[in-house]
Amino acid sequence: MKQFDAKQKKNKGHFTLWLTVAVLAALELCSVSVLFSQMTSYATVQKRNYISLTEGGPNTTVVIGQRDANGEITPVNPGASKKAHYAPKAPGSFVRYDENSDKVGFWTYDENTVWSTHTDIEIFxxxxxxxxxxxxxxxxxxxxxxxxxxTENDYSWAIKNTNTVNLRYVMEVEAYEVLPDGIYLPIDGRIYNHYAGTYMVGGPEEWPDVLDFDGVTEEGTISPGCIKDYTLQWRWVFERGEQIQEGLYKGDYTEDFYDTMLGNLAVDDDLELHIIIRTKAWIDDEGGGEPDTSDSYNPTIWIAVAVISFVSLLFVAFLALKDRKKQSDED
Amino acid sequence: MKKNTMLRIASILLVVTLLSTCVISGTFAKYVTKAEGEDQARVAKWGVVVSIEGNEFADKYVATDEAYLGADGEYAVVSANGDQVVAPGTSAKEAELAMTASVKGTPEVAARYTLEGKGIKDVVLPKGTYTDYTHLVKADDGTYGYTDTFTLDKDYAPVKWNLVIEGKGQTLNVATALYDNLPPANLAQAEAYGLTREGCSIFDAIVIIQKVAGNEGYTNIVEAALGQIVSGGRNFQLEADKDAGTFKLSYDFDPNKEMDFTFTLDWNWKFENGAEIEDGIYEFDAADTFLGNWAAVKQGQTIDGFVEPAAPASVEIAATLVATATQID
Structure with missing residues (x-):
């Protein structure tokens, strides 16, 4: 009887162990299947035919296109896009791209480089x-x-969707001055959206103060392969205000005195103007605004899985110890 | 043995499950690509300081003859009413007068330094025939009078101006530079218009500039001489308008070139002007005396038979200098 009870108990221990293994295996199958189903949605477009200029690694920079004699960028990867609307650089020059800056398939770039999280650009x-x-x-x-x-300058840049799905994007401009109290900079500016054919700031004959750039925002959707390009212009007019007197001080304008004051102040202080352009983009699978970048699943479930696994491990270990003790007793 | 294998399998599955849980939670985060482009700039420096100092003329001048000791002490020329005066034998240098125009600064922009002369008046006796007040003549009736005359073949401007430029510890005398570097033919031409080693009258200078400003020889000489004193400059220009009584010279500087030099406007009226005719008597003594008498008549003195000369004759001398530094667009 005693032997029969011991054998019964032993069979029961084996069953428990098998059950635990089965549960753990099932949990693992669920985890792996979920993992791979999510990964495919965010896989980046395969890049082909790029000429790598570096060894590779975290800061790999590859060539995405080459400039021809007309200044147009011919992508190395065919299937790209429209002509870029900015001043051409030397024919044959390359447009470089940092792979690590792009997770979504969205480029912000100018004639020299594709932007990363912080890029020095040539507005000035x-x-x-x-x-x-x-x-x-x-x-x-x-x-x-x-x-x-x-002095004056034009700066052009573009955004491009290199993904195969629509992207939502937001572009924001920030402009601010660092000046002593009571001083302003007589600099005008405007921003033109070539894709839309409209001015975001200013107009054909309208040059508002450059600080009007601050807070300018554009939101929208960009379809696969689409390029939207922009040009920012600024200027400091040489002769401003009314002419004082023809002939006597020819060329003197009323604002010359203010401009001269600024130039003299600049000897000892930096009178600065900063312009920052920020872009961000995400896959438009929610039809709405910027997504919540956190995990959308209930963490309670996953904690429960972890707890169950841990308890199962303890239970299995307890059974194993118990059986071993029994065996040693029987021996 | 079987149980140990089972235990191992169970343990491995547990660990793998826990690892998968960690990885999965990461994959559910959405990707957002962000990029930022930034640029900044500051106002380019100016900081150019232009100044003009000095008073070109005085109301009294020290005698150059050390043996002289007049009622006013050492002063041989003294204004009667406090007006600033000029006379034969006076000069800005000897009176320690001079109008200086200075410029200093290192701007980050191209700049043009301009020195303009405005409202220019010069002591001038135009060519013609005038009463000779240096020669008292006895008439047939025994009376004495000024009946002799003298003739000027060209306009006479006794006060000679000269420009001296100082910089980098060196000095450039413009008149000397022209004498040292002009080809003989050009020098003869300039002398014909009134250039001397001491300079020339403003009147003559304007004529010379007008006649020869388009001649690159003169401007090249001055620019080359300036280049030894003032580095970083180029494009020396001269303009003059005799009728308006103005002249303008300008000199350009590239960005970040130090502007540090001084123009000094010097003048003198030689005591003995022209060639010596007789012992102690010089060619233009009669003209100087006539001008002196005219000045006295203008102050209210009566001189019998004095005939005032016609324009552009003048016993007044004046010059207003304007110095500017302007950014070049």
Whole structure:
């Protein structure tokens, strides 16, 4: 009887152990299937035919296109897109792309580079050739970029959807000055959206203050392969205000005194203008705004799975110890 | 043995399940691509300081003859009413007067320094025939009078101006530079218009500039001489308008070139002007005396038979200088 009871108990222990193994196996199958089903939605578009310029690794930079004699970017990966609407650089020059900056298939780029999370761009310059005659009449004396009466510049950039699905995007502009109290910078600006054919700031004859850039936002959807490009212009008019007197001080304008004051202040203080352009994009699978980037599943379930697994492990270990003790007793 | 294998399998499955749980939670986070482009700039520096100092003329001048000791002490020329005056033998340098125009600064923009002369008046006796007040003549009736005359073949402007430029510890005398560097033919031409080693009258300078400003020889000489004193400059320009009584010179500087120099406007009226005719008597003594008498008549003194000369004759001298530094677009 005693032997029969011991055998019964032993069979019961084996059954419990098998049950635990089965439960754990089932849980693992569920986890793996869920894992792979989610991964395929976010796999990036396969890149082919790129010429890698570096060894590879976390900061790999690859060439995505080459500029032709007309300034148009011919993608190395065929199947891209429209002509870019900005001033061409030297034919044959490359447009570079940092793979690590892109998880969604959304590029923000200019004629030199595809932007990353922080990119120095060329809205301003270290030296200016105001008349286009090759003579630089404004030149920085250090590593700072500068502006002065008569200087101006255009900066163009674009956004592009390289994914196979629609993307939602938001683009924001921030502009601010660092100045002593009571001082302003007489700099005008405007932003043109080539894709929409409209001005986001200013107009054909309208040049508002450059601080009007601050807070300008564009939201929308960009379809696969689509490019939207923009041009930001700024200028500091050389002769502003009314002319004082013809002939006597020819060329003197009422605002020359203010501009001169700024130039003299600049000897000891930096009178700065900052412009920042931010973009972000995500897959448009919710038809709504920016998604919640956190896990949408109830964590309670996963905690429960972890607890059950742990308890099962303890139970299995307890059974094993118990059987071993019994065996040693029987022995 | 079987149980141990089962235990191992169970343990492995447990660990794998726990790991999978961690990975899965990460995959459910949505991807958002963000990018940011930023740029900044500052106002380019100006900081150019332009100044003009000095008073070009005085109301009294020290005698150069050390043996002289007049009622006013050492002063041989003294204004009667406090007006600033000029006379033969006076000069800005000897009176320690001079109008200086200085500029200093290193702007980050291209700049043009301009020195303009405005409201220019010069002591001038136009060519013609005038009473010679240096020669008292006895008439047939025994009376004495000023009956002799003298003739000027061209306009006479006795006060000579000169420009001296100082910088980098060096000095450029414009008149000397022209004498040292002009080809003989050009120098002769300039002398014909009134250039001397001491300079020339403003009147003559305007004529010279008007006649020769388009001649690159003159401007190249001055620019080359300036380049030894003022580095980073180029494009020296001269303009003059005789009728308006103005002149303008300008000099351009590239960005970040130090502007640090001084223009000094010097003048002098030689005591003995022109060639010596006789012992102690010089060619233009009669003209100087006539001008002095005219000045006295203008102050109210009566001189019998004095005939005032016609325009553009003048016993007044004046010059207003305007210095500016302007950004080049």
């Amino acid at each position: 310059r270290y030296q200016h050739d105001n008349n286009g005659d090759g003579v630089f009449t404004v030149v920085s004396s250090d590593e700072d970029k500068v502006f002065a009466p008569g």
